[in-house]
Every structure is written in structure tokens, then in C-alpha cells.
Amino acid sequence: MKIATTTLQLREPRSVDEALVMMNEDAPLTPVAGCTDVFVTLNFGQQPARRFINLWPLDELRGISEDGEALRIGALTTYTELIRSDVVNRRMPALVAAAREVGGVQIQNRGTLAGNVANGSPAGDSLPVLAVADAVVVLRSVSGERRIPVTEIYTGYRATVIRPDELIVAIEIPRTDGAQWFRKVGTRAAQAISKVVMAAVRGPEPRVAFGSVAATVVRVPRTERALADGATIEEAQRVLAAEITPIDDVRSTAAYRLRVAGNLLGQWWTETV
Ligand SMILES: Cc1cc2nc3c(=O)[nH]c(=O)nc-3n(C[C@H](O)[C@H](O)[C@H](O)COP(=O)(O)OP(=O)(O)OC[C@H]3O[C@@H](n4cnc5c(N)ncnc54)[C@H](O)[C@@H]3O)c2cc1C
Incomplete structure (x- = not known):
């Protein structure tokens, strides 16, 4: 009710x-x-x-800037602002691709990056991108600032280390070398929560993250290691199949998610040669 x-x-x-x-x-x-x-x-x-x-009227939490090597994105930055930002398009095209897939235009105009992070849904579209970018969540309280890697923010399904007296004030993204890739698989192109979402960076050390295949967004370090060590994509797909354990839920089945995750890994590897 x-x-x-x-x-x-x-x-x-x-x-x-x-x-x-x-x-x-x-x-x-x-x-x-x-x-x-x-x-x-x-x-x-x-x-x-x-x-x-x-928080909406607090302009201090808005703005996108380059801070030395890091890209600093204010907590209240909306998906529309990410899509329109030259610096984000240049440095983090995968984040722009993710922003374009969130909800519809109305949600993109209102929804914020920090809201996606704090909400902590394993299907949050920005989260795999932030995970492969080694993004840092900047938290502030009256006692000062803490900087936590996004991969260490989640302790379980929608559970985070963010204290009740803390706000996310910004997300910082270090320089990301290598081709970026993002793909969301859902029921339809707009207003659909993902069945599987993947982001990856193809650099000397490949980085891969998935959403909707576990209780939290996950990096897949064994699969990344296999690829870095020269495994074929078929071998890496077998490593991935053993590394993730998706579940059945209202949006999809574990078997479908496992198959799609492997296919996405293959698609990424082929497309970014
Ligand atoms: C129709 C519809 C479609 C959607 N489609 C998608 C989609 O495709 N992909 C997707 O990922 N999401 C989707 N969402 C979810 C939502 O739009 C996003 O998660 C969005 O980024 C949330 O941002 P917000 O600013 O609206 O968060 P809010 O609703 O304001 O807050 C969300 C949570 O974050 C906390 N929070 C917000 N800001 C801060 C801060 N600065 N510090 C600490 N805590 C904070 C709040 O307390 C709350 O717990 C959809 C939602 C709707 C209604």
C-alpha cells in the first residue's frame, strides 16, 4: 500500500x-x-x-571536473549530464553508454550517479562500469572524508559500508587505459532492468565486471587473470562459468544468465580485437 x-x-x-x-x-x-x-x-x-x-538543491554536489589524473563526478550528476559531458565522453565512453540505457529520458534527467551507487541494486547499470574503472566513492560526514573503492562498498544484497551519517559527495575515476565496452541485456531497450549487464576494459590487464549475476556487482578476477595469461576466449568463458553463480528470479533464470554472460564475454573479446 x-x-x-x-x-x-x-x-x-x-x-x-x-x-x-x-x-x-x-x-x-x-x-x-x-x-x-x-x-x-x-x-x-x-x-x-x-x-x-x-539533497537535490545542493549545487556543491554537482559538476564534473578533471582533478589531475582523476575524473571527479559530483554525487548529484544525472545520467543526462553524463551523456552530455565532453570530458565523460572522452574519458569514460562506457559510462555514457550505461547512462543512455538507464530508464527513459525522464529518469535520465532525475536519476543521479550517487543514487545508483547508494541504492546498491546488483542490476544498477553504472556499477559494472565503475567497477572496471576502479572508481572510488568519496564519502563525507561531520568527522571527515573516507574514500572507498566501489568494489568494496557492497557487503551483500543492497547492503553497503556507507554509514547513516555519511553522504556520497563524489565519485572519482582514475585514468583508464584500454578500450571500454558496455552491454546491457534486458527485456527491451528502455525502462527495463537488466537480466545481465557487463562492462569491460581491454588493456594489458583486462578488467571485466557483471551486474545481475550475483547479490552485488562483481569483478571476475579469475576470468581476468586467465585472459591476461593468454587463455583463449573459449577457455576464459569456461573459467567465467565456474566463477559466477547467478540465480533464478522474476527477471530471468540462472541458466539464461550464465549463457548470456559467457556470450557477452565472447562478444566483447571479438569486438575489441
Ligand atoms: C522507471 C524507472 C526506471 C529505472 N531504470 C533504471 C535502469 O535502467 N538502470 C538503473 O540502473 N536504474 C534504473 N532505475 C533506478 C534509478 O533511477 C537509479 O538507481 C538512479 O540512479 C537513482 O538515483 P536517484 O538520485 O534518483 O536516487 P534516490 O532515489 O534519490 O536515492 C536512491 C538511494 O540512494 C541514497 N542516496 C542518494 N544520493 C545519495 C548520496 N549522495 N549519498 C548517500 N546516499 C544517497 C538514498 O538514500 C536512497 O537510498 C529506474 C527507476 C525508475 C523509477
Whole structure:
């Protein structure tokens, strides 16, 4: 059943510092950014929180910049902004490809990169790209900043190490050498959650990550190692089949996901020769 909005509270900070003080002194407050995930949970009566803090007006959390070798993407950066950004197109074409596949235009206009990371769905389209890019999640609280590799953020299904008093303020992506690749397989091209999603970088040390094949987004280090050591793609596909254990759920079956993951690995390897 829908949650009545009259039962909800919304705090409206005017700066990130004020938000962090509120989250520390007036806990618990659940951040809302674009609200595209939160609203769905409210609509389906699945949102346990009743007290929220609105990040959307905090322009300090917007912006894309190059910081030395790193690409810094503000927490509130939307998919539309990623798609339109020259620097993201130049440095992280796989992130642009992922952004283009998220929802439809309305969701791309509202949904944010940090929202995708914090929401922690194993089907989050940006997450395999961030995983192969060795992205770092920048967290801030009143006690200071922590920088956590995106691959270490998740402890289980939708569970993260982000503390209730912390905000993601940015995502930082180091220089990525090698051809980038992204592919989402879903029921249709728009407004569909993935059955399997893969991102990869073909450099001297190949990097591969999958979404929707485990409780969290996963890198596949044994498959990466096999490819780096000169295995054929058929051998690497066999290593991958032993490395991931997808599940049956409403969107797909374990057997289909296993087959598709192997096929995507093969497609990537052939296309990026
Ligand atoms: C119709 C529809 C289609 C969709 N299609 C896709 C799709 O194809 N692919 C996909 O990956 N996703 C999809 N989504 C999910 C959603 O749009 C994305 O996950 C989006 O990136 C969430 O961002 P947001 O800013 O709206 O997050 P919100 O809903 O505002 O927040 C999501 C979660 O992140 C937390 N959070 C947000 N910002 C921060 C922050 N800065 N620091 C700490 N915690 C924070 C919130 O507390 C909440 O738990 C879809 C959603 C809808 C409604």
C-alpha cells in the first residue's frame, strides 16, 4: 500500500555542511537525490524511512571536473549530464553508454550517479562500469572524508559500508587505459532492468565486471587473470562459468544468465580485437 505523504518529514539543508550536521544531530535521516528509487519504494509501501533529507538543491554536489589524473563526478550528476559531458565522453565512453540505457529520458534527467551507487541494486547499470574503472566513492560526514573503492562498498544484497551519517559527495575515476565496452541485456531497450549487464576494459590487464549475476556487482578476477595469461576466449568463458553463480528470479533464470554472460564475454573479446 502507498505510504501517505502526510506521514513523512523532509529536512531542507542549504549546504552540504548543514546537511551533514543534520544527519549527525537529527538522525536518522534518509537522503533523497533524484528520488527515482526512493519514490518507487514509497509508492509500493516498501520504504521503512519516514524522515528524509533533500539533497537535490545542493549545487556543491554537482559538476564534473578533471582533478589531475582523476575524473571527479559530483554525487548529484544525472545520467543526462553524463551523456552530455565532453570530458565523460572522452574519458569514460562506457559510462555514457550505461547512462543512455538507464530508464527513459525522464529518469535520465532525475536519476543521479550517487543514487545508483547508494541504492546498491546488483542490476544498477553504472556499477559494472565503475567497477572496471576502479572508481572510488568519496564519502563525507561531520568527522571527515573516507574514500572507498566501489568494489568494496557492497557487503551483500543492497547492503553497503556507507554509514547513516555519511553522504556520497563524489565519485572519482582514475585514468583508464584500454578500450571500454558496455552491454546491457534486458527485456527491451528502455525502462527495463537488466537480466545481465557487463562492462569491460581491454588493456594489458583486462578488467571485466557483471551486474545481475550475483547479490552485488562483481569483478571476475579469475576470468581476468586467465585472459591476461593468454587463455583463449573459449577457455576464459569456461573459467567465467565456474566463477559466477547467478540465480533464478522474476527477471530471468540462472541458466539464461550464465549463457548470456559467457556470450557477452565472447562478444566483447571479438569486438575489441
Ligand atoms: C522507471 C524507472 C526506471 C529505472 N531504470 C533504471 C535502469 O535502467 N538502470 C538503473 O540502473 N536504474 C534504473 N532505475 C533506478 C534509478 O533511477 C537509479 O538507481 C538512479 O540512479 C537513482 O538515483 P536517484 O538520485 O534518483 O536516487 P534516490 O532515489 O534519490 O536515492 C536512491 C538511494 O540512494 C541514497 N542516496 C542518494 N544520493 C545519495 C548520496 N549522495 N549519498 C548517500 N546516499 C544517497 C538514498 O538514500 C536512497 O537510498 C529506474 C527507476 C525508475 C523509477
